[in-house]
């Protein structure tokens with residue numbers, strides 16, 4: 001059931017100033033590059049200087065450490081140093097605008113145009129909204145004389161979009177080395193989604209409690225070349241294509257457990273219409289029905305199975321020559337508990353063709369273990385969401401992508417992924433695509449949410465407190 005929240009005084013936010021501070025940050029193109037591609041260090045330096053200029057109290061009061069030259073780790077020591085800290089994560093970097101898609105943007109990606117009730121720009125949602133909302137909240141708390149009991153950490157990586165190896169990985173390692181304990185981690189991930197679930201009118205605050213894993217398989221066929229005037233019955237392209245078809249026809253089985261089961265049973269189930277409530281409340285009976293329903297939406301289906309996505313296919317150079325080699329890459333997103341090498345074995349079994357070599361491309365990453373949803377840290381987060389978004393149903397879910405927060409899971413079992421913003425159904429798709437934007441009205445919600453989260457987490461007795 002959803003927590004009942006007593007009304008709290010609305011946090012005053014300087015919405016005009018916030019909008020201008022945020023827009024200035026969107027105009028600095030902190031684009032992340034793959035390691036070795038050479039990053040735009042000037043943009044990150046400019047962004048850092050911009051933050052220092054516009055959040056003077058944060059920079060005056062909190063300790064700031066640069067990690068790998070560009071990631072920012074702020075620390076606000078609490079009055080009770082033995083208490084485990086609160087960690088808020090966001091990232092400075094943004095994905096590039098796809099070459100050739102610039103003209104498809106309704107407003108240029110780095111001009112932070114305000115139009116039609118939205119702020120448009122690359123990074124507006126992912127993740128400068130989170131970063132500025134957190135800074136705004138902390139700046140306001142300092143101005144109002146707040147002194148935390150619990151140490152507050154703000155960690156803003158610079159390479160989340162390319163794996164976090166220099167940012168979040170190193171920051172998490174510092175926590176371990178220094179013995180800094182953590183009660184709660186909140187990072188980007190879910191949001192407030194409208195119209196997502198059948199039988200439910202209310203907006204749903206989806207909070208990521210686990211992340212799917214990642215593995216790519218390389219499929220190769222060799223030594224089939226020749227002249228196209230006398231082709232064999234099956235060419236390298238034909239052999240490889242039929243293997244891909246087999247994989248798409250034999251998708252991995254659906255599994256209804258963990259975060260996804262909790263999403264229905266504990267999150268939205270009790271809040272749904274009568275008919276759906278009966279179904280979600282009796283999953284022992286209705287599981288096949290619910291799975292069939294989920295299978296109709298690619299997004300929902302990805303929550304209940306390891307997905308199969310052929311992403312690269314290479315073969316042939318000349319129209320009258322049979323290619324000697326054909327190669328394909330298939331990307332799998334792993335459900336929690338499924339291992340990369342086991343999935344690869346299953347791929348070989350499904351294909352069952354000795355002419356095809358199947359190997360792992362790079363290294364597999366297993367899904368993160370699920371965070372606790374019976375914890376006081378979870379309850380504190382859920383209550384804070386309901387304070388700021390009283391209509392929202394808070395529900396745990398399995399995040400389909402990856403975030404920096406996975407590196408903190410070994411340090412804390414209360415790692416949650418949520419951005420305090422209401423999104424339209426296509427909002428998440430815009431995050432890495434064209435016309436990324438957020439509603440102007442959402443900025444104030446963001447600043448309020450983090451402020452209340454910091455205050456609530458500071459006051460609450462959290463799960464890990466006693467063990468200190």
Ligand SMILES: [Zn+2]
Pocket residue numbers: 091126127160188
């Ligand atoms: Zn992000």
